[in-house]
Amino acid sequence: MQQEYERYYVPAQSPWPIVGAVALFLIAVGAGTVVLETTKGESGYGTHTLTAGILVLLVMLFGWFKNQIDESMSGLYSDQLGRSYRQGMSWFIFSEVMFFAAFFGALFYARFISVPWLGGASNNEMTNAVLWPTFEAMWPLINTPDGTTTQVMSAAGLPTINTIILLVSSVTLHFAHTGLEQQKRKQLTWMLGVTILLGLIFLTLQVQEYIHAYRDLGLTLQSGVYGNTFFMLTGFHGMHVTLGTIILIVLFFRVLKGHFTPENHFAFQAGSWYWHFVDVVWVMLYIFVYVL
Amino acid sequence: MSKATDVLTPDTAHHDDDHHDHIPKGITRWLFTTNHKDIGTLYLWFAFIMFLVGGAMAMVIRAELFQPGLQIVEPNFFNQMTTVHGLIMVFGAVMPAFTGLANWLIPMMIGAPDMALPRMNNWSFWILPGAFLILLGSLFMEGGGPAFGWTFYAPLSTTYSNDSTALFVFSVHIMGISSIMGAINVIVTIFNMRAPGMTWMKMPLFVWTWLITAFLLIAVMPVLAGAVTMVLTDKFFGTSFFDAAGGGDPVMFQHIFWFFGHPEVYIMILPAFGIISQIVPTFSRKKLFGYASMVYATASIALLSFVVWAHHMFTTGMPVYMEMFFMFATMLISVPTGVKVFNWVATMWRGSLTFEMPMMFAIAFIVLFTIGGLSGLMLAITPVDFQYHDTYFVVAHFHYVLVTGAVFSIMAAVYYWLPKWTGKMYDTALAKWHFWCSLISVNVLFFPMHFVGLAGMPRRIPDYALQFADFNKWISIGGFAFGLSQLIFLALLIKACRKEGEAVSNQVWEGAEGLEWEIPSPAPYHTFETPPEVK
Helix, strand or coil: CCCCCCCCCCCCCCCHHHHHHHHHHHHHHHHHHHHHHHHHCCCCCHHHHHHHHHHHHHHHHHHHHHHHHHHHHCCCCCHHHHHHHHHHHHHHHHHHHHHHHHHHHHHHHHHHHHHHHHCCCCCCHHHHHHCCCCCCCCCCCCECCCCCECCCCCCCCHHHHHHHHHHHHHHHHHHHHHHHHCCCHHHHHHHHHHHHHHHHHHHHHHHHHHHHHHHHHCCCCCCHHHHHHHHHHHHHHHHHHHHHHHHHHHHHHHHHCCCCCCCCCHHHHHHHHHHHHHHHHHHHHHHHHHHC | CCCCCCCCCCCCCCCCCCHHHCCCCCHHHHHCCCCHHHHHHHHHHHHHHHHHHHHHHHHHHHHHCCCCCCCCCCHHHHHHHHHHHHHHHHHHHHHHHHHHHHHHHHHHHHCCCCCCCHHHHHHHHHHHHHHHHHHHHHHHCCCCCCCCCCCCCCCCCCCCCCCHHHHHHHHHHHHHHHHHHHHHHHHHHHHHCCCCCCCHHHCCHHHHHHHHHHHHHHHHHHHHHHHHHHHHHHHHCCCCCCCHHHCCCHHHHHHHHHHHHHHHHHHCCHHHHHHHHHHHHHHHCCCCCCHHHHHHHHHHHHHHHHHCHHHHCHHHCCCHHHHHHHHHHHHHCHHHHHHHHHHHHHHHCCCCCCCCHHHHHHHHHHHHHHHHHHHHHHHHCHHHHHHHCCEHHHHHHHHHHHHHHHHHHHHHHHHHHHHHHHCECCCHHHHHHHHHHHHHHHHHHHHHHHHHHHCCCECCCCCCCHHHHHHHHHHHHHHHHHHHHHHHHHHHHHHHHCCCCCECCCCCCCCCCCHHHCCCCCCCCCCCCCCCCCC
16 A cells, blocks of 8 residues: 655754753853852852843744744645644653642641651651741631741732633633634733733732731741742743743734644644643642632 | 775665765764764763772772771772762763663664754763762862762751862753653654654563653652752752751651662662663573563563662651651562563573673672662561661662672673674673673672671771771772773773774674664664665
């Protein structure tokens, strides 16, 4: 049986990965130096290195994606390559899931193991008696063993509004996607625009919430393991929303330029998967960080 | 005579256009490359250089331990050597070497034109030298480099560490990014690029084991990223994940680290199992015994690796039921591992064996890895682990599985596939010298560690009690000899890269089977631009 096979597109040499490697090197050196300089109150070349790294990274992203988009628009890509991209993106999202899993793991460990044990649970009566006899286990941990106190971030109000915003944004993005698949460009443009707007509102409210936490509640990154897990989880989530929003904005401009067809829109699909993933993480956050 | 300027045999079986053997010239060939063979070569040379650098640090360690008392280095520098030796060997030598082999071999074994995502492939390699430059550079900082052991336990890495920790954290982040991208590439290549007819249960075992390894990498490298991030914020930004005063727990660090760390151990050994499963059938001139059971055993080991992490932490004061659970789960792993060893031996049973270099290393692997596996079984037994914990017995155990296991398998792989890569047979006399010198010295090096460990010599200490002096002298002599033996390997590799030696046939080894042995030797720059038919 004879069968025709599509040729797999193996790109020719590309300068972008090595540019990206230089960028990551500068970012790592810069970030490390910035951390040292800020904690010691010194000033040095850290910020410059970091900024240079980020600029090189932006150049790389611009060049690499332009390259990629040009190739895609000139029809070099096969269905098989599209499958590679989709599978690659799903595994990348799986790696992100595992990154958040580490911090959720820390949250559960603190809540169900380390804090109760410090309070004398399990076989740790002596731990409590010897180290901090007045410490009482509780969650959220508003009085830490060494006496730092804080207040609880309530789930009502901003967090609930933010949950609704992100859930709605997932729906609007889905409608944008169906608009793309059914050739309804107007629906696509509008729904994508609304999603971006909702993302931006979410981020603004999140900043409000952080200000509220720091100013009114005394809940900071330093307020013991409750504040640690709160800010690390919501902070990394916020960084992901920011990245997701940037991706959606780029997609928006590509939509305006008439890119994407019902058959060929990997970039859109990847961006949309990423956004839905970020939403799911938020729902988990809402349940385990705020409500329970 | 055409000098070694890349004159390649045209790929007559699959040629459908003429430009496909055009090989770029100069430094940009390596910087800009999207070719899986070039990237494989880069990974392998990088790994070998790191192996020598990490090895040099081991020489410093062994020189200091040659006799009791402090004589050559400061204790703080000794700690930096043990730490960076471990980090380099794990992340800089063994893992990149396996990724290099995956790059070279997986596309050729499954009949694919290249890796699925060739540009990302380049990126995942070229960020590695930067990461190790940062790590090695941090040794020259004021206060020295990381000195908390490669496991960077809190509070050693938080409260008591020096400034280099900030750079250490970001360098580990880059290593993680590199591994994750490499693993995504491997998985997608295997899922999506197999030639028609290359069904799952026809895949060579090296491909199977790497598929499962790549899954482990994607699952646990992000957890490592989380762990180093928490170390960074604990040390520099006032969080208390690993500080009981704020409600955290230093033991939580160990849980998170070993949730990464134990699958990581299998990341470094599963591809080795794949290599041995390719080599043993070739030189036994038989099919691999129990192919399907090998696949299932590999998958079982990978799944079990997620539920055994706390066997590294038996002495931290866990509740007894947890110690029991982790003890039994750990012992369970010896079942699929035993299946593998049994299958290799059964493959050799009544085969027409010949003992070329790859087979010598493979047999050494089977025997010595099994020794490492058995000492692992001893360590898994909770009550006796209290005696072994943090002694040289542990050092002996993981060096048997990593040096005579992972590293020997990488050497076996190089001796097996090198003629296919260069088209020339390497200097077998040098190879024999390399093998026998390595085999003898590695056992002089690591075997006595069992005894001093059982007698109570702690690891990571630059001095020891007088009664360990004789054994340590022998261990150090073995160490220097093993280090020097690797220079023979270096000489052999340089000769091979200069394409000295006799030309080999396409099949190279009489009993070799698989797609990579059907293409010309040396393998053309581009292979399988149109997929082969696998029957």
